[in-house]
Amino acid sequence: MTMEQNRQDLMKLIQLKFSRLSKGQKLIAEYILKHYDKAAFMTAAKLGQTVNVSESTVVRFANELGFSGYPKLQKALQEMIKTKLTSVQRIELSSDYMSEENVLKSVLKADMENIRATLEKINDSTFEDVVNSLFRANRIYIVGYRSSQALADFLAFYLGLVLDNVRLISNGVSDVFEQLLRVKENDVVIGIGFPRYSSTTVEALKFARSKNAEVVAITDSLLSPLASSADYTLIAQSNMASFVDSLVAPLSVINALIVAVGIREKQKISETFETLENIWDEYNVYTYKNKSTI
Template sequence: MRLIQMKFPRLSKGQKLIAEYILKHYDKAAFMTAAKLGVTVGVSESTVVRFANELGFSGYPTLQKALQELIKTKLTSVQRIEISSDYISEDNALKSVLKADMENIRATLEKINNNAFDDVVKAIFNAKRIYIIGLRSSQTLAEFLGFYLNLILDNVRVVSTGVSDIFEQLLRVGEGDVVIGIGFPRYSIRTIEALKFVKSKNAEVVAITDSLLSPLASYADHTLIAQSNMASFVDSLVAPLSVINALIVAVGMREKEKIYETFKALEGIWEEYHVYTYNPKDKNME
C-alpha cells in the first residue's frame, strides 16, 4: 500500500483511478481479475496490467498475489463473505470451490520442500514423544493426523481445548520431543503461543502452515508449506490435508510390518464389535 502511495504522483490518470480504488477497497481488489478490476474502475484491462508494471511487478497476477498475502490474515469472516459473493454464487459454488482447491494443491506441489518433508518424517521417528496442536478450524487436521499416527506409533498425543489448558498438556515437553503445530489464516494466537512455549523448552518444532512468513514458521525447525487461499468464510483445508496424508503414508511406509499386524488385529476387533458394516460374502472371498 505504501508503494502505491509513493508511486501515485507519477501515475497516469487511468492508473490513478486504479490506485485510488485499491487503496480504498484492497480487500475486494485482491480477488478481482485484471478485466474485472478494469470494468469496476472504468479503464481497460491493459491499463490495469500497465499499472502493475509501473509498480514494479512482472504482471497483474504478481500484484494480485501480493495484495492477497497482505490481507489474508486481516479479513474477518464478514469481509470474506462480502468478497466471495463477487465471484461465487449458488449456481457456481461447486465449480468455483473445486477449482480453487485444485489450484491450492497445484501451488502446494510447487512450493513444498521435499527435503523439509523428509526431515519431518525423520524427526517423527526419532522423537521421544510427539505432540500435535491445531486449534479452531485446524483442529480437524490435528485430530486426523493424530488418529492415524496413533495407529502406527505409540508416543503420539493430540493437544486440544477442553478441561485442561493447552499449556498444562504441554507441561512435560522437553528436549527429544517433537511438537507439530498446524495453523492457517486467520492464525490462532493460542497455537503461536504454544509453539513459542515448547521452543523455549528445547523441543523440536514442526509447522504445517501456508507460508514461511507465517507466525508459526518463526518458531519452527521444519516448515511444511500448504496453500490455503480461499476468499470465503470457509477455510480451504484441502491442500493441508493432502500434505498430512502424504506425511502419514511416508511414516507408514517405514513401518509396513508393524502396520500390517496392527490392522490385522484391528480388523478382528472391528468385526467382532460391529464397528463397520460387514458383508458375510467377504469371508468367502478370502
C-alpha cells in the same frame, strides 16, 4: 517482514509510482488504495469494469508496479489482507466475485490452485527431515485449534495407528500448557495453523521451544507466526474461499506425512490393521464386513 509491513510497502509503492501512471492507471491506483480488500479478489476484467478502464490497462498497471502480470499483484494483495479479515468481511467480499451459479467450480478451482502452489513451495528436504524427527522422538505432541483442529485430529488418529507415542493436545478441560507440562528435549511438537492464526497454537509452540523440544509447523508461509518458533516448517497454501478456510492442500501434506511414516513401518502397520480388521468385524464397526472367499 510483518503483514503490516507488507501492506505499507505495497501501498507506498503505488503512491511513489502514482505521478508516472496514465490517467486510467491512476483510477486503478486510487481504487486499490481505498479498497484494497475488495480489489484483492477481483479479476483484472472486474477491476477494470469497476473503475471504467480496459482489462489491458489493469494488466499494464500491474506491470508498471513491477509485477509480471495481474495475478502476481492480486496475490500480493491477498497475502497482505488474509490475516486481517473477519468472517463477516470474508462473506461480503466473496459475494462480489462468487455467485451461487459458479460457486462449485470456483471453489474446486481454488483448491486445485492451492495444491499446485503447495507443490511449488514445499521443500522435499524439509519434509524428509520432519519424517526423520518423528522416528527420533520420545513423544509426539500434535496441536491445532479452531479450523485446524480437524487437521490435528486427522493426523493424530492415523499417526497413532503407526506410532505408539502420539498425543493429541485436546481442546477439553485441561489447559494446553498443562497437557504440554512434561514436554522436553527429544520430544516433537507439531503445530498446525492457518490464517487467521490461533493464538493458542502460537503460544503452545513458543512454550515447546522454550523446553528445547523439536518444533514442526504446518502452516501457509515462512512469515507465519507458527514458523517463527519452528525448527521445520512445512508450507501448504490455504487461500480462503468465502468465510471457509481451504484446508485441501494442508490435508494433502498431512496425508503425505502419514504415508511416509507408514512406508517405513510397513510390517508393523500391516500387523496393526490385520488386528484392527478382526476387531472391526467382531464388534460390527462397519456396515460392510470382509468375507473370505471359498
